Amino acid sequence: MKIGFIGLGNVGGKLAGSLLRNGADLVVHDLDPAAVRGFEGRGAAAADGPAQMMQACDAVITCLPSPAACDAVVQQMLPHAGPGKIWMEMSTTDAGEVQRLGAAMIATGAAAVDCPVSGGCHRADTGNISIYAGCDRATFERILPLLTIMGRRVLHTGDLGSASVLKVMTNYLATANLMTLCEALTVMKAAGMDLATTYEAIAISSGTSFVHETESQLILSGSRDVNFTLDLVQKDVGLFQKLADQHAIPLEISPMMIDILSDAQARYGVRAQSDRLIERFEEATGLSITAPGFPTELIDDEPEERGAEVCARR
Structure with a gap:
């Protein structure tokens, strides 16, 4: 072909x-x-x-x-x-x-x-x-x-x-996971936990995920460059919300996620990298959610x- x-x-x-x-x-x-x-x-x-x-x-x-x-x-x-x-x-x-x-x-x-x-x-x-x-x-x-x-x-x-329906669902889940990881890493830093140890604790636990094992590393290294921008994330979560609205499902978390993404775009730019969501917490707390030894880019080995x-x- x-x-x-x-x-x-x-x-x-x-x-x-x-x-x-x-x-x-x-x-x-x-x-x-x-x-x-x-x-x-x-x-x-x-x-x-x-x-x-x-x-x-x-x-x-x-x-x-x-x-x-x-x-x-x-x-x-x-x-x-x-x-x-x-x-x-x-x-x-x-x-x-x-x-x-x-x-x-x-x-x-x-x-x-x-x-x-x-x-x-x-x-x-x-x-x-x-x-x-x-x-x-x-x-x-x-x-x-x-x-x-x-x-x-x-x-x-x-x-x-059918593939598009499933894809917006997976991107919705990944975005929700990214947001909860940003909260979790910030709370652990505030509680005095070493962030490298925190990363491993999550990775070996029931709380781990694909998003943690990839994007958390970019957050901690400070690069926050995942090759996926906030406008694309907002589009995908919006498509998931549209699907829920079409079926009259009264979602609770999705609307909050859309508001968070809109706030991040207002702060950092529509085309900012999605992992910059962590910076909302760094600005609010004065904490640096970084740790040495983490990669600045993801490489599939x-x-x-x-x-x-x-x-x-x-």
Whole structure:
């Protein structure tokens, strides 16, 4: 298959890099010419835009920052879609929107998949991230070889849109965990606990998590650079809240999280790194929530392996 990839940002560039590194016939497009040139220098071809890419490729992957950006790209691709073509949406987006655009794509005879990723930019860089895929089973089996290049664990979630529903849920949980970790680390510092010891105490306990084992290290090192910005977190939590509102679920924690994120954006900037949430507590208390010996960036040291499908229990 000739694969097109639109969106070479923090996540998309790494996913596209995994495809290229593993020998995929890859065509790329991005609004940043430097990002495109970088891929061309490594052997990828470049397309003038989404329309040309849909014409030239069997499958086109989009990984874009907003539903509006995705809509603009899909509208350019639709006139050139048809039988044998596949659109794969790897952004974290609104399930209703991906279903709307997917239905338009399917109406041309093409296939559509929402296949967002989870696990952090550092794991996207090594092909060890997890991927959800919402589509019919026949399409899933057709794209599975591509997904297992980009990800270690691949879950078929059901119909188109189901993967996006699950993804905003996981990002909501991760954000809630980040906020509670910020509170916990601050209280431990105030109580006189050594923060390196605190980190290990959490890591070996029932309170540990993926977020603790990754983002707490960046908080403690002082780098706070997780390659994920507050506006993207706010978008994802907002999508989860929207889903709850659609089903008349009276959430209590989610609205507080949205307020906290809005306050952090007002303080540090809309595009500030999400781990800077800890600085709200540092400013309020005068404490420094740092400790020596922690890394300033996350590096996935697991060897790259071909991924496999994860099957739900039945």
